[in-house]
Amino acid sequence: MNLLLLEDADFIAANRARLEGRRLKHLHEVHRAEAGDTLRVGRLGGSMGQGHLLRLDADMAELEVTLDQPPPAKLPLTLLLALPRPKMLRRVLQTVAAMGVPRLVLLNSYRVEKSFWQTPFLEPEAIREQLILGLEQARDTRLPDVLIEKRFKPFVEDRLPALAADTLGLVGHPGDFPACPRAVERPVTLAIGPEGGWIPYEVEKLQAAGLQPVQLGERILRVETAVTALLARLF
Amino acid sequence: MNLLLLEDADFIAANRARLEGRRLKHLHEVHRAEAGDTLRVGRLGGSMGQGHLLRLDADMAELEVTLDQPPPAKLPLTLLLALPRPKMLRRVLQTVAAMGVPRLVLLNSYRVEKSFWQTPFLEPEAIREQLILGLEQARDTRLPDVLIEKRFKPFVEDRLPALAADTLGLVGHPGDFPACPRAVERPVTLAIGPEGGWIPYEVEKLQAAGLQPVQLGERILRVETAVTALLARLF
Structure with missing residues (x-):
């Protein structure tokens, strides 16, 4: 603290x-x-x-x-995250708050186990508790907004294009894609997949919504580490 | 895995x-x-x-x-880390192995609690177990070397200058210092302090050994997050 x-x-x-x-x-x-x-x-x-x-x-x-x-500035970012497993979720929420993410969308994906959506760690009070730990760690006062989207397709088709408009839209995805850009000077919408990654259909849908795949090298990182590494590189 | x-x-x-x-x-x-x-x-x-x-x-x-x-390339890096608290140590070892750090020095510092040195997680078998989890996560086969240095002064005075020679030497330290450089093209020696940071005497000693203070912004990050953020920015 x-x-x-x-x-x-x-x-x-x-x-x-x-x-x-x-x-x-x-x-x-x-x-x-x-x-x-x-x-x-x-x-x-x-x-x-x-x-x-x-x-x-x-x-x-x-x-x-x-x-x-004044509290420290937030990052100009909307972060979309495939819902991590419950234990990882708690740590990711702390990291997201500590790093200065202002808006987080927890999203379904084919490789998110259905049971993850049942965790009590998704209750608003439980989310808030972890976010506050992150703010106390980093010395910030402003809670990120957290949106929960249990259905991938309607969110990505109907709402993501407006959220991502006028931002640099990126999907973190291993493979033969450009390297994640560095030190960008504009708002970013970044989607990070589940353990095992997005499936090709999901990458296509995210691309259609304006997000371009980028990669971080051949090492497979845990979600929490990938979030930190991508944000440190982008901003 | x-x-x-x-x-x-x-x-x-x-x-x-x-x-x-x-x-x-x-x-x-x-x-x-x-x-x-x-x-x-x-x-x-x-x-x-x-x-x-x-x-x-x-x-x-x-x-x-x-x-x-072949396994993936390692980073051209020697990482000096003030010994984290035992629970954090285990996660940091996984992160260090996953990120591709080839050499880690666990170092004493004024703000490292003496009891941290008593943890069974510092036994060679316990260290190896966490490193292997990190290699399995990231898909790498080569264990990092881990050196344990319980005495700050003799290590920093007598051994660090040779370790840091011909590298870009950096100390992560909050304050009025240059921002951590990005995308460096040469070997790096990077020192990251304990929770609460290095004390001024330690920063002076690290500077005398060839390491220059750099900062990551006003947010105070947990050790594991700071390691990931600094490496993602440097390489």
């Missing part, structure tokens, strides 16, 4: 907040904070700044906060 | 291998393989190719293998 992220419900006055639960525990056990300490804080969806610990005991922390810095 | 990695002890003839244990279980439960199937295989430290499953039952698999393709 490199940023203590405060939610509206934590505020008891315009510049004063109270904490319990996970974040209080973290202050005690990891930060080993004491009353009088100053911490980096942010307000969810808002600004960042300093928090002065007025009080810290076993049940509660109280802070006086000064929020005078 | 995108590559079935065979070890010398698995071979019962020049082109025939037998498997038990984890890999056999994986063939049954994940690949749902059957006798007659053809699989991608590699020989640890050697070539890659095809394996024809002659026999597959509950106790044993037997394959006829043709190894006629």
